[in-house]
Amino acid sequence: MKTFKQIIATAVVGCSLISLTGCDFLDKSPDDQLNMEMVFSDKIRTEDWLASVYAGIPSPMWGYMTNQGYNIMSDDMVIPIEWSPYGWNEAYAYTTGNWxxxxxxxxxxxxxxxxRIRTGLIFLNNVxxxxxxxxxxxxxxxxxxxxxxxxxxxYSLMVEAYGAIxxxxxxxxxxxDPANEMMLEQTPVDNVVDWIDKELLDVSKHLPAVYENNQDxxxxxxxxxxxVRAKTLLLAASPLFNGNTDYAQWKNVSGQNLVNL
Known part of the structure; x- marks a missing residue:
C-alpha cells in the first residue's frame, strides 16, 4: 500500500505534467482569427474578399430609385405621396419642390x-x-x-454625386498614418475623369464580354x-461640368479650378 508521501509525490508530478501541457494548449494561436496570409492562401476566402468589393454596387431598386432618387429627377416615374412612409419621403420631395x-x-x-475602394486595393496588393x-x-x-x-x-459614382473629390x-x-497624411485636397473633375477613362478602357481589353458559366x-x-466609361465621359462633357461658370470660384486649397471653365 502506498504511503502518504508517495501519494503526495505522485500528485505533484501529475499536476506538473498537467500544467505543462496546459501551457502548450493555451499558447495556441486562436483559430477563429484570420490574417491576410490566411485569407489570400485560400480560394474560397479570396473569393469572399472579392465579393465584399462587389458589395458596394447600389441596388437598382432601393439604391438608384429610392436612396439616390435619380429616377425621380427624370420623366421616368412619379412617386405618389402614399409611398412616402415606406422610405420614399426624400424621393417624393424632389417631385414637389421640397428638397x-x-x-x-x-x-x-x-x-x-x-x-469598397480600400477593400479593392487590399485585394490587389495581396491576391x-x-x-x-x-x-x-x-x-x-x-x-x-x-x-x-x-x-x-x-470613383465614377462619386464624381456623379460630388464632382471634384x-x-x-x-x-x-x-x-x-498621421491624420495630416490622410487628408487629401479635391482633385479637378477632368483629372479624375481622365483616370477613369484610361482605366476602364484598359480593363475592357482584359475582361470577357460574357461568361459562359451562369454562376459567373x-x-x-x-x-x-x-x-461606365461612356456614361462618365458624357457626364464630364455635359454643361454641368463643362464650361459651367457657376463653379468659377470653386477651387481646391492649391488654387486649381475644380471644374473646366
Missing amino acids: NPSSTWNANYWVELPK RVIPSEGLTQDYVEQMKNEVRFLNAYY PFAPGRLVSPT WGRATSIMALA
Missing part, C-alpha cells in the same frame, strides 16, 4: 464607396497565384481586372467597363 440643402440623402456614398488552391494565373488576373473595374466604377488612386493609407453572371465584363 433643400438640409434634406438628407441616403445614398451614403461618402462613407461606403471609399471603404496571388496558388495553383494548388485553384488560384491560377489566368483566374487571378481576371479577379484583379474585376476589382480595377469596380474601383473605377465607384479627394483622389489618390492606388494609394493605400495605413490607419496608423453578374461579374464585371468588358461591356460593363465600356458602358
Whole structure:
C-alpha cells in the first residue's frame, strides 16, 4: 500500500505534467482569427474578399430609385405621396419642390464607396497565384481586372454625386498614418475623369464580354467597363461640368479650378 508521501509525490508530478501541457494548449494561436496570409492562401476566402468589393454596387431598386432618387429627377416615374412612409419621403420631395440643402440623402456614398475602394486595393496588393488552391494565373488576373473595374466604377459614382473629390488612386493609407497624411485636397473633375477613362478602357481589353458559366453572371465584363466609361465621359462633357461658370470660384486649397471653365 502506498504511503502518504508517495501519494503526495505522485500528485505533484501529475499536476506538473498537467500544467505543462496546459501551457502548450493555451499558447495556441486562436483559430477563429484570420490574417491576410490566411485569407489570400485560400480560394474560397479570396473569393469572399472579392465579393465584399462587389458589395458596394447600389441596388437598382432601393439604391438608384429610392436612396439616390435619380429616377425621380427624370420623366421616368412619379412617386405618389402614399409611398412616402415606406422610405420614399426624400424621393417624393424632389417631385414637389421640397428638397433643400438640409434634406438628407441616403445614398451614403461618402462613407461606403471609399471603404469598397480600400477593400479593392487590399485585394490587389495581396491576391496571388496558388495553383494548388485553384488560384491560377489566368483566374487571378481576371479577379484583379474585376476589382480595377469596380474601383473605377465607384470613383465614377462619386464624381456623379460630388464632382471634384479627394483622389489618390492606388494609394493605400495605413490607419496608423498621421491624420495630416490622410487628408487629401479635391482633385479637378477632368483629372479624375481622365483616370477613369484610361482605366476602364484598359480593363475592357482584359475582361470577357460574357461568361459562359451562369454562376459567373453578374461579374464585371468588358461591356460593363465600356458602358461606365461612356456614361462618365458624357457626364464630364455635359454643361454641368463643362464650361459651367457657376463653379468659377470653386477651387481646391492649391488654387486649381475644380471644374473646366
